[in-house]
Amino acid sequence: MTDGSNVAASADVVVVGAGLSGLTAAHRLARLGRSVVVLEAGDRVGGRTVNLDVADGVVTDGGGQWIGGLHTRVSALVEELGLSTYDTYTTGRTLYMRRGRRKAFQGTVPPLRPLAIADFAQAQYRLERMAAGVPAATPWTARKAAAWDGTTLGHWLDAHCRVRESRHLFTLCFTLMFCEDPHRVSLLKALHQIRTSGGIDFMVNTRKGAQETRITGGAQRLSTVLAEGLGDRVVLGSPVTGIEQDRAGVLVRSARRDVRCQRVIVAMTPADADRISFSPGLPTRRAALQRVWHNGTESKIFAVYDTPFWRERGLNGSALTDLPVAHYVVDNSPPDGSVGILLAFVGTAGSGPGLTWTDAVLDRPEARQAALLEDLVTLFGPEAARPVRVVEQSWVGQPWIAGCVSTRAPGVMTRYTDAVTTPVDRIHWAGTEAAPEFEGYLEGAVRAAERAVDEVRTTLSATAPRATGTATAAA
Numbered sequence: 280m281t282d283g284s285n286v287a288a289s290a291d292v293v294v295v296g297a298g299l300s301g302l303t304a305a306h307r308l309a310r311l312g313r314s315v316v317v318l319e320a321g322d323r324v325g326g327r328t329v330n331l332d333v334a335d336g337v338v339t340d341g342g343g344q345w346i347g348g349l350h351t352r353v354s355a356l357v358e359e360l361g362l363s364t365y366d367t368y369t370t371g372r373t374l375y376m377r378r379g380r381r382k383a384f385q386g387t388v389p390p391l392r393p394l395a396i397a398d399f400a401q402a403q404y405r406l407e408r409m410a411a412g413v414p415a416a417t418p419w420t421a422r423k424a425a426a427w428d429g430t431t432l433g434h435w436l437d438a439h440c441r442v443r444e445s446r447h448l449f450t451l452c453f454t455l456m457f458c459e460d461p462h463r464v465s466l467l468k469a470l471h472q473i474r475t476s477g478g479i480d481f482m483v484n485t486r487k488g489a490q491e492t493r494i495t496g497g498a499q500r501l502s503t504v505l506a507e508g509l510g511d512r513v514v515l516g517s518p519v520t521g522i523e524q525d526r527a528g529v530l531v532r533s534a535r536r537d538v539r540c541q542r543v544i545v546a547m548t549p550a551d552a553d554r555i556s557f558s559p560g561l562p563t564r565r566a567a568l569q570r571v572w573h574n575g576t577e578s579k580i581f582a583v584y585d586t587p588f589w590r591e592r593g594l595n596g597s598a599l600t601d602l603p604v605a606h607y608v609v610d611n612s613p614p615d616g617s618v619g620i621l622l623a624f625v626g627t628a629g630s631g632p633g634l635t636w637t638d639a640v641l642d643r644p645e646a647r648q649a650a651l652l653e654d655l656v657t658l659f660g661p662e663a664a665r666p667v668r669v670v671e672q673s674w675v676g677q678p679w680i681a682g683c684v685s686t687r688a689p690g691v692m693t694r695y696t697d698a699v700t701t702p703v704d705r706i707h708w709a710g711t712e713a714a715p716e717f718e719g720y721l722e723g724a725v726r727a728a729e730r731a732v733d734e735v736r737t738t739l740s741a742t743a744p745r746a747t748g749t750a751t752a753a754a
Contacts, residue, residue: 280324280506280513289539290314292735293531294546295519295555298326299343299498299721300709301546302505302513303356303728309509311736316540317509318533320518320679324506327683328721330497333583333670334618338497339611341579341672342683343721347489349477350722352729353501357494360504364492365614367485371590374598374608374658377444381658387484389599391444398442402449403479405439410473416715418471419693428693432469433462447601452483455607455624456719458575458684468687475716485597485609489720495614498721518679521556522706529705542735546709546728549699550574550681557706564698571691574682578625578673580651582666587612587619589659596621598658604647605654618667621659623651644671684719685712700730705738707731 294305297319308315323329330338346353346364357364372383375390384390391399413421421427432453440446453461453469461469473479481488494500506513517535522543531538545552553569560566587610589596596610596619604625611622625647648669655663674683700713709731714723 280509280511280515288316288536290316291540291739292316292542292544293318293529293538293540294544294709295522295531296326296546296551296710297321297324297502297506297513297515298546298710298724299328299502299505300711300713300724300728301326301544302502302509303725304544304546304709304732305509305512306505307729307732308735309512311732313735313739315509315512316536316538317506317513318517318519318531318536318538319513319515320534322516324513324515325499325502327674327680328498328502329672330499331581331670331672333581333620333668337613337618339581339613339620339622339670340493340498341670342498342674343724344493344498344611345490346492346494346721347477347481348487348491349481350489350717350720352725353720353722356501356725360501362500362504363495365495366492367490368587368590368610368612369486369595369597371593371595373595374600376598376600376602376658377447378601383594387486387488389448391448392442395442395444395448398440399445399448402436402440402445406470406473407478410470410478413467413470413474415471415475417697418467418474419696421467421470424467424693427470428465428467428691429689430466431462431689432464432466433460435466436461448599451599451606456482456684457686458577458624458682459573459686463573463686463688465687465689465692467692471692472718475718476720477717490609501721519555521558523558524704524706541739542705542707544707544709544728544731544735546731548572548574548681548685548710548712550685551679552708557703561703562698564695565701565703568691568695568698571688571695573686573688574674574680575684575686576675576682577684578647578671578675580623580625580647581611581670581672582621582623582652582655582663583668583670584619584621584662584666587616588662589619589621590616592660594659600654600658602654602657604650605658608655608658621655621663623654625651647671702734707734 291313327342329341331341517533521532549569549572598608611620711723714727717723
């Protein structure tokens with residue numbers, strides 16, 4: 280990797296963004312014998328995966344972190360890079376707390392009241408049945424696409440979950456998935472996600488679900504190993520300011536390096552890509568999509584302890600609650616249990632009783648952390664009041680990343696259809712938001728990269744002259 284001064288260079292392909300998707304694309308292109316340059320605005324690789332130092336030699340995942348059994352492409356990449364995974368800790372009982380009553384249970388189904396269980400089941404059945412009618416590749420062509428995209432998931436839950444407890448649990452689950460209030464998420468988007476991400480059970484479960492395993496050494500390790508293999512073809516601290524297409528190819532302008540190439544893969548969320556000036560201008564649908572795109576707003580807060588003391592009591596560190604801050608808690612300790620880490624998700628995604636936050640919690644880190652510890656004491660006892668440290672990773676206000684998991688507001692899917700993936704002449708789109716399946720997951724980031732590489736591979740003529748070297752200086 281390099282952060283050298285601005286030079287003119289040439290390559291077959293420029294990849295914009297050194298997150299998992301961008302680096303996977305660059306890695307695949309290099310394996311195909313294509314010269315490639317990766318331009319990254321920030322001072323690190325990994326995008327929305329980041330390893331946080333929480334103790335001597337111990338890291339935890341500040342961003343995307345989980346892999347499930349259906350996530351075949353990222354699992355193949357883990358194996359290809361010589362990395363390993365370990366199971367998310369689930370041994371023991373999970374806590375469920377509602378209206379001041381704390382219960383511990385085994386398995387995946389919380390101890391809801393019988394009416395709530397029945398209501399949850401009927402709502403899940405209806406959502407799954409509607410999702411089956413959404414075409415995976417073209418969701419905007421579903422028979423009821425206009426109606427479903429004209430309302431929100433939250434509104435549907437309010438209307439069809441007749442028991443408050445089941446409605447609360449559904450709202451909590453979808454808030455965590457989308458990092459956003461379900462009342463701001465298109466119902467069509469939610470149904471498409473269910474259709475293309477393994478179904479509701481897989482999406483919400485840990486064991487045999489999307490949260491089953493984690494990457495040894497942290498999820499960012501995927502990106503650092505890919506970047507190490509690419510070497511000085513990865514340029515850090517070089518935000519792309521312009522992408523200029525002409526008959527001869529593309530000129531990508533950035534702070535530290537301008538690169539002439541034949542194809543560009545932009546591996547960013549549409550909202551982040553809107554920072555770039557395009558010449559000629561983007562088609563109206565794509566340009567408008569970038570303007571209306573919204574990324575979720577959520578923070579991860581970690582309470583770090585000398586030991587995972589809850590395990591001694593037969594608890595697995597997971598909790599589903601209606602407490603003020605700790606709505607969902609999970610054991611994020613390292614595989615050897617050398618320290619104990621409890622992770623909670625906090626953000627501006629609150630919706631309804633038990634899912635809203637006070638202004639103090641939202642605005643002041645110290646207030647968030649104090650409120651979190653108070654909730655953890657309620658759940659796990661007085662030992663939870665004495666962490667070694669509290670670490671927070673906020674995805675709001677990052678200099679080059681406009682939030683975490685992306686969602687779609689009502690109207691976006693039917694109005695802008697395939698603009699998120701359709702190439703614009705020599706420009707191709709990657710990033711997990713451009714995934715054909717498992718959008719928002721690490722799996723989606725890899726699948727989007729591989730789709731973009733397939734597009735580039737088929738458009739670059741096998742007989743066309745290739746740029747020599749890793750990024751040759753222009754004459």
